[in-house]
Amino acid sequence: xxxxxxxxxxxxxxxxxxxxxxxxxxxxxxxxxxxxxxxxxxxxxxxxxxxxxxxxxxxxxxxxxxxx
Ligand SMILES: [Zn+2]
Numbered sequence: 001x002x003x004x005x006x007x008x009x010x011x012x013x014x015x016x017x018x019x020x021x022x023x024x025x026x027x028x029x030x031x032x033x034x035x036x037x038x039x040x041x042x043x044x045x046x047x048x049x050x051x052x053x054x055x056x057x058x059x060x061x062x063x064x065x066x067x068x
Pocket of ligand 1: 052
């Protein structure tokens with residue numbers, strides 16, 4: 001078990017569970033002291049539906065990591 005953060009890439013949009021509309025990513029990536037920015041597994045990111053304006057909070061996990 002390592003506590004090193006796993007960099008992940010959340011999708012820019014998801015499909016709204018309620019209405020099938022497009023939800024856009026609201027959250028901005030963290031920025032490291034060395035200037036790198038991104039998201040880590042375990043981060044909570046928020047999406048806002050363009051159609052019904054519902055907000056969705058999604059926890060990222062390692063399955064969101066880009067293919068090596
Ligand atoms: Zn919606």
